[in-house]
Amino acid sequence: MSAAPTDRTAPRWAVLLILLAIASATAAPAAELPPLSHRLNVLAEPTPAPPLRLKDIDEVEHDLADLRGRLVLVNFWATWCPPCRREMPSMERLYQQLRDRGLTVLAVDVGEDADTIFAFTGQLDPAPTFPLLLDPDGKAAADWGVKGLPTSFVVDPEVRVILRAVGGTELDDPAAIEQLLPYLPAP
Amino acid sequence: MGEARALPSLDAWLSEWEARGVSPSARLAFRWAQFPTEQSYARGEWNQGMLATGLPPASRFALIARWTVAGQTYEGRLADVRCAD
Numbered sequence: 001m002s003a004a005p006t007d008r009t010a011p012r013w014a015v016l017l018i019l020l021a022i023a024s025a026t027a028a029p030a031a032e033l034p035p036l037s038h039r040l041n042v043l044a045e046p047t048p049a050p051p052l053r054l055k056d057i058d059e060v061e062h063d064l065a066d067l068r069g070r071l072v073l074v075n076f077w078a079t080w081c082p083p084c085r086r087e088m089p090s091m092e093r094l095y096q097q098l099r100d101r102g103l104t105v106l107a108v109d110v111g112e113d114a115d116t117i118f119a120f121t122g123q124l125d126p127a128p129t130f131p132l133l134l135d136p137d138g139k140a141a142a143d144w145g146v147k148g149l150p151t152s153f154v155v156d157p158e159v160r161v162i163l164r165a166v167g168g169t170e171l172d173d174p175a176a177i178e179q180l181l182p183y184l185p186a187p
Numbered sequence: 188m189g190e191a192r193a194l195p196s197l198d199a200w201l202s203e204w205e206a207r208g209v210s211p212s213a214r215l216a217f218r219w220a221q222f223p224t225e226q227s228y229a230r231g232e233w234n235q236g237m238l239a240t241g242l243p244p245a246s247r248f249a250l251i252a253r254w255t256v257a258g259q260t261y262e263g264r265l266a267d268v269r270c271a272d
Contacts, residue, residue: 034233041229078219083235111215138215147223148234166226167233 038173046160050143054133057114072104072155079120083168084150092126094172101184105130195241246270
């Protein structure tokens with residue numbers, strides 16, 4: 001369970017995997033995976049979204065500023081992050097349901113290269129069809145105030161952050177979709 | 188009952204890895220794999236991550252975490268954690 005840098009000269013060091021689930025009142029058995037959340041949290045006040053302009057794994061540049069008028073889900077993740085891996089298929093299902101109504105999904109990988117990402121997404125069912133952006137130095141994650149992965153934000157058509165989810169989330173859960181529909185045009 | 192001590196800071200770990208020649212990408216993975224030392228959670232939010240104690244192999248320790256909900260501080264203790272030999 002070590003996330004130690006791959007350096008053979010590094011000393012042995014102790015790591016401890018811990019979980020914190022604020023909403024859970026009862027402790028789950030140690031071997032049980034923590035449940036994914038089922039909804040997003042409404043920010044007390046919408047806040048202007050930080051800039052986000054990154055290339056995807058096909059070297060196509062995406063700029064959040066160009067997406068004014070659309071609802072955008074911005075997800076920060078990495079392939080080595082277990083809850084990121086678990087929530088990724090739900091993000092694709094969400095995208096399939098709502099993209100024609102105006103939802104854009106931008107998944108920002110923190111610190112990995114395109115080959116690493118492709119090796120992971122090729123195993124997924126459904127595989128992601130939304131852009132997979134590269135944040136090679138973690139600067140975008142820092143600019144967005146991300147402290148742990150995964151973290152997702154929903155940006156409204158006026159480019160304001162309105163919803164947030166820290167930790168793995170079943171993003172196509174009906175409760176989560178219900179939170180997004182008011183910001184999308186009627187079908 | 189042994190002494191209580193804070194975990195080594197993330198910056199201290201990153202400086203050590205850099206001094207040991209660990210690649211930037213590996214240092215970045217280490218940084219993001221760590222459990223956040225401070226975080227604000229709304230209902231239902233959670234994190235999963237690593238804590239690096241810096242203790243030698245075979246050490247035994249208790250992990251104490253503190254959190255605040257609505258102004259009230261709580262404390263949880265994970266006792267008798269044993270590092271591998």
